[in-house]
Amino acid sequence: MYAMREALAAFRRAPVLTGLSSGMVGLALFVVGLFSLSTYNLQIALSAIEERVEVVVYLRDDARQSEIDHLLGELAAFEEVSQVNYVSKRDALERAQRDLPEFGQLFIESEVNPLPQSLEVELRPGNRTPDVVEQVASSARNYPFVEDALYGEEWVDRLFALRRIGFASTAVLGLAFAMVAALIIGTALRIAIFARRDEIYIMRLVGARNGFIRRPFLLEGALAGLVGAVLAAALTYSTYRMVYAYLFEVAWIPGSWVGIGLLAGALFGACSSAVAIRRHLREV
Amino acid sequence: MIELTHVSKEYPKRGYALHDVSFHIKKGEFAFLTGHSGSGKSTTMRLIHMAERPTRGEVRVAAFSSERVTERDLWKVRRRVGMVFQDFRLLPGRTAVENVGFALEVTGTPQKAIQSRANRLLTQVGLASKAGARVEELSGGERQRVAIARALVNDPYILLADEPTGNLDDRATRGIMDLFWDLNARGMVVLMATHDLELTRRHPHARFFELDQGKLVYDSATADPVAS
Known part of the structure; x- marks a missing residue:
C-alpha cells in the first residue's frame, strides 16, 4: 500500500523528471517497436512466398x-x-x-x-x-x-537461405536494440532515483528496512517502464497507420507482441531501479 | 552501552583515520567527543552508527556488535541509535511535521498514528507551533530541532550528534544543548561530536573525550591523558 502510494506520489512530486524518464523509456522502446513491426511484416512476406513451395x-x-x-x-x-x-x-x-x-x-x-x-x-x-x-x-x-x-530447387534453397539470414539478423539486431533500450531505461531511472537520494538516505538513517525502501522505487521503475512502453506502442501504432495510409500496406504486429513489449517495459523499469537503488542502499 | 575495543579504521588512500581507540560509555552518560578537523570524530560517529565497519577491533552498541551485525540487520541498530548532523539533512519542500512523519511512516508506524506522534515529538523538542512550517521557513535552530524529533521516532537508547551546533548561533546552541540534557535526563545516552571546546567547558558534568590524529588522547573519566 505504502509502496504503491509512494510510487504514484513520485509522479506527482516530480512530474517533469518522471515524465522525462518515461519519455526516454518510450523512445527507446519505440525503436524496438519499429523493429518489431518491420520484422513481423518481413516474416509475413517470407511466409507468403513459402506458402507457394x-x-x-x-x-x-x-x-x-x-x-x-x-x-x-x-x-x-x-x-x-x-x-x-x-x-x-x-x-x-x-x-x-x-x-x-x-x-x-x-x-x-x-x-x-x-x-x-x-x-x-x-x-x-x-x-x-x-x-x-x-x-x-x-x-x-x-x-x-x-x-x-x-519444386524449383534453386529457388527453395535461396528462400531458406534468406530466411536464415533474416532470423539471424532479427536475433542480433533485436538483442542489440533491447540492450540499448535497457541502457537508456537504466540511465533514465538512475537519474530519477538520484534525485531522491536524500529520501533514501533518511530512510536508511532512521532504520527503514531495505525491502521497504526498495519497494516504492521498484514500483516507480515498473510504472515508468510501463508508461514508456504504452507511449512506445502508441508511437509505433501511429507510424503503422501512416505507413499504411500513405506508403504501402503493412500488417500490425500481434497483440501478444504488444503485451510482451508492455511487460518488458515494466520489467526493465523494475530491474533498472533495483540496480540503481542498490548503490544508494550501501551509502549510509 | 557504547564500547569501542582497540578500534582502528584505515582507508585505502587516506591511511589511518582512527588508531587503536578504546572507550566505554555507560547507560545514562552524556559525552563530548572533541578534536580538531580530521582528528577522527566523524569516523568514530559513523562506526558507532555502523555506517562503516572498523578495520580492526570491535564496536559494540547496545546489544549489537560490528563483528556480527549483517547489512541486512542494520536497520535494527538504526532504530536503537538516533543521529543528527550539522547540516540537519531534512527533506526540503516539506513541513516540519511531514519530515518527522516521513521517518515514522518508513519505520512502520500505522498511518492513523503518524500525525499525532509527529506532533507529539515536535512538542517534545519545543517546536509544536512550527509543525506546519516548511523547512525553508525555519531557522537553523528550529531545523535542528526537527532533525532531533526525527531521530527520536524509534525511541532510541542512544543519540549521536555530529557537530549539531556547528551552524547555530549561541542562543540556538543553548536551546539545543538544553534539549540534549533533557533527553539525557530521561535515560538516553548522548554522544556529541564537536570541535567547540568553549561549548564543552560550559557543560562540565559531561564526559569528555579528545581525539588527535585518530588517537584517543584524553578521557575525562580517567582524568589523565590516555597513553595510546
Missing part, C-alpha cells in the same frame, strides 16, 4: 488411372503433405489459357494439348523445407509413369 509431379500421358490413384495415395500418406491435387491435361490447358493470356491463341490453334497431366503436392506449414520437398519429389520419381517431379 509445392512439388509438381508430371505424369506420362500413358499413365493409367489406377497407377495415378496409387501414387496419389502414396504421396498423401506423407506426414508432411497436407493435400495432393490431380490436374488433368484439360485442366492444365484451361489454367494456361487463363493464366497466360498472351499464349491463349496458340493454345486454341494447337490441335494437340502439349501440357502433361500432373499431381500438385502441397506441404503443411513448417514442412516446406528443402529436405522435405526433395524427399517427396524423390519418392515420386521412382515411379516409371512419372515424367519428372519439380
Whole structure:
C-alpha cells in the first residue's frame, strides 16, 4: 500500500523528471517497436512466398488411372503433405489459357494439348523445407509413369537461405536494440532515483528496512517502464497507420507482441531501479 | 552501552583515520567527543552508527556488535541509535511535521498514528507551533530541532550528534544543548561530536573525550591523558 502510494506520489512530486524518464523509456522502446513491426511484416512476406513451395509431379500421358490413384495415395500418406491435387491435361490447358493470356491463341490453334497431366503436392506449414520437398519429389520419381517431379530447387534453397539470414539478423539486431533500450531505461531511472537520494538516505538513517525502501522505487521503475512502453506502442501504432495510409500496406504486429513489449517495459523499469537503488542502499 | 575495543579504521588512500581507540560509555552518560578537523570524530560517529565497519577491533552498541551485525540487520541498530548532523539533512519542500512523519511512516508506524506522534515529538523538542512550517521557513535552530524529533521516532537508547551546533548561533546552541540534557535526563545516552571546546567547558558534568590524529588522547573519566 505504502509502496504503491509512494510510487504514484513520485509522479506527482516530480512530474517533469518522471515524465522525462518515461519519455526516454518510450523512445527507446519505440525503436524496438519499429523493429518489431518491420520484422513481423518481413516474416509475413517470407511466409507468403513459402506458402507457394509445392512439388509438381508430371505424369506420362500413358499413365493409367489406377497407377495415378496409387501414387496419389502414396504421396498423401506423407506426414508432411497436407493435400495432393490431380490436374488433368484439360485442366492444365484451361489454367494456361487463363493464366497466360498472351499464349491463349496458340493454345486454341494447337490441335494437340502439349501440357502433361500432373499431381500438385502441397506441404503443411513448417514442412516446406528443402529436405522435405526433395524427399517427396524423390519418392515420386521412382515411379516409371512419372515424367519428372519439380519444386524449383534453386529457388527453395535461396528462400531458406534468406530466411536464415533474416532470423539471424532479427536475433542480433533485436538483442542489440533491447540492450540499448535497457541502457537508456537504466540511465533514465538512475537519474530519477538520484534525485531522491536524500529520501533514501533518511530512510536508511532512521532504520527503514531495505525491502521497504526498495519497494516504492521498484514500483516507480515498473510504472515508468510501463508508461514508456504504452507511449512506445502508441508511437509505433501511429507510424503503422501512416505507413499504411500513405506508403504501402503493412500488417500490425500481434497483440501478444504488444503485451510482451508492455511487460518488458515494466520489467526493465523494475530491474533498472533495483540496480540503481542498490548503490544508494550501501551509502549510509 | 557504547564500547569501542582497540578500534582502528584505515582507508585505502587516506591511511589511518582512527588508531587503536578504546572507550566505554555507560547507560545514562552524556559525552563530548572533541578534536580538531580530521582528528577522527566523524569516523568514530559513523562506526558507532555502523555506517562503516572498523578495520580492526570491535564496536559494540547496545546489544549489537560490528563483528556480527549483517547489512541486512542494520536497520535494527538504526532504530536503537538516533543521529543528527550539522547540516540537519531534512527533506526540503516539506513541513516540519511531514519530515518527522516521513521517518515514522518508513519505520512502520500505522498511518492513523503518524500525525499525532509527529506532533507529539515536535512538542517534545519545543517546536509544536512550527509543525506546519516548511523547512525553508525555519531557522537553523528550529531545523535542528526537527532533525532531533526525527531521530527520536524509534525511541532510541542512544543519540549521536555530529557537530549539531556547528551552524547555530549561541542562543540556538543553548536551546539545543538544553534539549540534549533533557533527553539525557530521561535515560538516553548522548554522544556529541564537536570541535567547540568553549561549548564543552560550559557543560562540565559531561564526559569528555579528545581525539588527535585518530588517537584517543584524553578521557575525562580517567582524568589523565590516555597513553595510546
